[in-house]
Amino acid sequence: MVADPPVVEATGVTKRFGSTVALHEAAIRIDRGQTHALVGRNGAGKSTLVSVLTGLQAPDAGVVTFGGERAPRLADRDAWRRRVACVYQRSTIIPELTVAENLFLNRHDRGRGGLIRWGTVRRKARELLDTWSVDVDVRVLAGDLDVERRQFLEIARALSFGARFIILDEPTAQLDGAAIARLFTRIEDLQRQGVTFLFISHHLQEVYEICDTVTVFRDARHVLTSAVGDLPRAELIAAMTGGAAGAGAARRGPSAEAPTVLDVSGASLRGSYTDVSFHVRAGEVVGLAGAANSGRVEVAETVAGLRAATAGTVEVDGSRPVPGSVPAALRAGVGFVPQDRHRQGYVAQMSIADNGTLTIPDRLGPAGLIDGRRRDGFARSMIEKLAIKAPGPELPVSGLSGGNQQKVVMARALANDPKLLVLINPTAGVDVRSKEFLLGKVEEVAESGSGVLIASDELDDLRLCDRVLVVFQGRVVAEIPRGWHDHQLVAAMEGVDLDG
Secondary structure (H helix, E strand, C coil): CCCCCCCEEEEEEEEEECCEEEEEEEEEEECCCCEEEEECCCCCCHHHHHHHHCCCCCCCEEEEEECCEECCCCCCHHHHHHHCEEECCCCCCCCCCEHHHHHCCCCCCECHHHCECHHHHHHHHHHHHHHCCCCCCCCCEHHHCCHHHHHHHHHHHHHHCCCCEEEEECCCCCCCHHHHHHHHHHHHHHHHCCCEEEEECCCHHHHHHHCCEEEEEECCEEEEEEEHHHCCHHHHHHHHHCCCCCCCCCCCCCCCCCCEEEEEEEEEECCCEEEEEEEEECCCEEEEECCCCCCHHHHHHHHCCCCCCCEEEEEECCECCCCCCHHHHHHHCEEEECCCHHHHHCCCCCEHHHHHCCCCHHHCCHHHCCCHHHHHHHHHHHHHHCCCCCCCCCCEHHHCCHHHHHHHHHHHHHCCCCCEEEEECCCCCCCHHHHHHHHHHHHHHHHCCCEEEEEECCHHHHCCCCEEEEEECCEEEEEEECCCCHHHHHHHHCCCCCCC
16 A cells, blocks of 8 residues: 655755855655644754745755645745645734635635625635634634634635645744643644644644654754654753753842832733732842733733833832833833834844844933944944844844844843843743743843843743742732742643642
8 A cells, every 4th residue: 555645745955045054955754634843943944944845935955745746836826825834923914904805815706897796705704714613703804813813814714725734833922821722622623624734833842732743953954853752852852952951050039138129019900900919129030920811911011111000009129110101111220021022022124233222322322322333332242142143233133033033132121231120921932042041141130130020921931930920810819939830830820729
């Protein structure tokens, strides 16, 4: 009996951009019905491989086949859409259009005179979504959908072209635990209907939860492919990083005499959180844990000046910044790493130097004028301290990998020597090595005497905290000291009483 050819196979793929080798004789084989993980550090070649597998880039050498047949010409976009689709971390849905319009963009049924038959478009959209069990109103604007439903919409759109091979690029980066569970259920349902997935994630626990096979890339090369169940986590991390994973040293924590640098008292924000009170001492790392809609993000954004509490007070180092004012928070001594680096963290076409010094223009020259040499000197120091991989400070941030972009955001947050560093999901969508580096930098900041507030649902972000405050449905429901077990914290985040 002849085995089915793989859904997609790449062999000997090499791709160069100038002197940079993005892929070197790379290979991957994905069999029908699999959920196949692709993992590796930023710069390992994952994004370049995706661009080759989706026909956005032609390899300099090597072969790509779909079902045993050579890949189409790059110009034949319809042929590529019938074979493969990618749901990217940043949505490609057009928010100003309805769900139906997004599903059949440029494929509308037309009647006499070329007029679009909107009733037919909406009917076909409903039939398509029903076929793939996607519960979304086809008449609503796509911009009104949450991240989870936008992803389901993109998957349904891909399937409507005939593709049965879907690449999911960091699909869980902006989802809470419940939404991730629903996504995994949908993936399993679609697998049973003959859909194959390539799953790209920096969260290795997700690889073990949902994937059958894992392929590791490192330094532009294929390192290994293994059944997930046969590969211990330590070996997977070693393959990704080129060395064994080691445990971090325990932090000393704040001294007993450390002063309070953040005091939140009775703070409330209508529709987000109610009567929240806590403090952070100098040298202390405090976590705010909770699901995506728990209110933890809104609390952190209030401290950083992005939101104004409707009741209660926020004091930073003994002063009360103007509520809802980022400049006032900066003057009070707050450094901030926002939730979404793409939308809130940097200006993509501006240079590393300009992005990294946005919060300190007064240090770069007299009378509001910026001395370019002083700015670039500061940026070079920042590049060195945060190990940003870039040829120089003039490079636009858009030219960096995700991990290095996040380092630029961190550098900007640290530029004003903050007394309090506030971070929201600081390692979302970055590779393992960058994640370890960023969390190590947070520890350095605390050891230097600054207070740190981390709002996250990522357990690895919270492990370095001296204590974790659990936010559930807008209220702080628990305070958990260092040394917690995963099941204990997750249960509190989900509102589950393990003793009940």
